[in-house]
Amino acid sequence: RKEVEQDPGPFNVPEGATVAFNCTYSNSASQSFFWYRQDCRKEPKLLMSVYSSGNEDGRFTAQLNRASQYISLLIRDSKLSDSATYLCVVVNSGNTPLVFGKGTRLSVIA
Amino acid sequence: GAVVSQHPSWVICKSGTSVKIECRSLDFQATTMFWYRQFPKQSLMLMATSNEGSKATYEQGVEKDKFLINHASLTLSTLTVTSAHPEDSSFYICSAPTSGWGNEQYFGPGTRLTVT
Secondary structure, eight states: OOSEEEOOOOEEEETTOOEEEEEEESOTTOOEEEEEEEOTTSOOEEEEEOOTTOEEETTEEEEEETTTTEEEEEEOSOOGGGOEEEEEEEEOSTTOOOEEOOOEEEEEEO | OOOEEEEOSEEEEOTTOOEEEEEEESSSOOSEEEEEEEOTTSOOEEEEEEETTSOOEEOTTOOTTTEEEEEEETTEEEEEEOSOOGGGOEEEEEEEEOSSGGGOEEEOOOEEEEEO
């Protein structure tokens, strides 16, 4: 089983739609969780951290379910500029490298 | 916020030559930096962990004699691709963790290497 698994998509949605991405991780001892966004031919950029209590930033909501080892990202009122690849990222412990999912590609269509 | 820079942003070289890529943390010290590689339409794959003052730790399948890593100071790590071949053409990205909560990491803008 891969350490971090994501549905690769692509998700093609119209502007204004709500879209949800899911991610599962295999290491129950993982400590930190993030969603990164990567545009084509660019480096990943942090979108938001993910907490058990849920984390909302404008149109974006992230949720962590430790019992099910499951992370989600919800995007409301999709914009064209949201088109990108969304990477689910897990940190296992301490000063360790990020473990990336393969990413979910989103295309928002006018 | 924390910034990580990389140089060069892109490079084209001939087969058999060596290429050095620099990764700098601009406003924080990084005792550890990570080097990733990303092939087209693939995820980022960790190549190695660069440790200031000690040897780098390489992931399985990554040749340490081909990808030389030197972490010369608390703000600089370099990756040298030696005797580059076309299959080494890729997007190389470094990252550095800050000391903040949650091990947040910042990425350099990446270096696109093309070997002809």
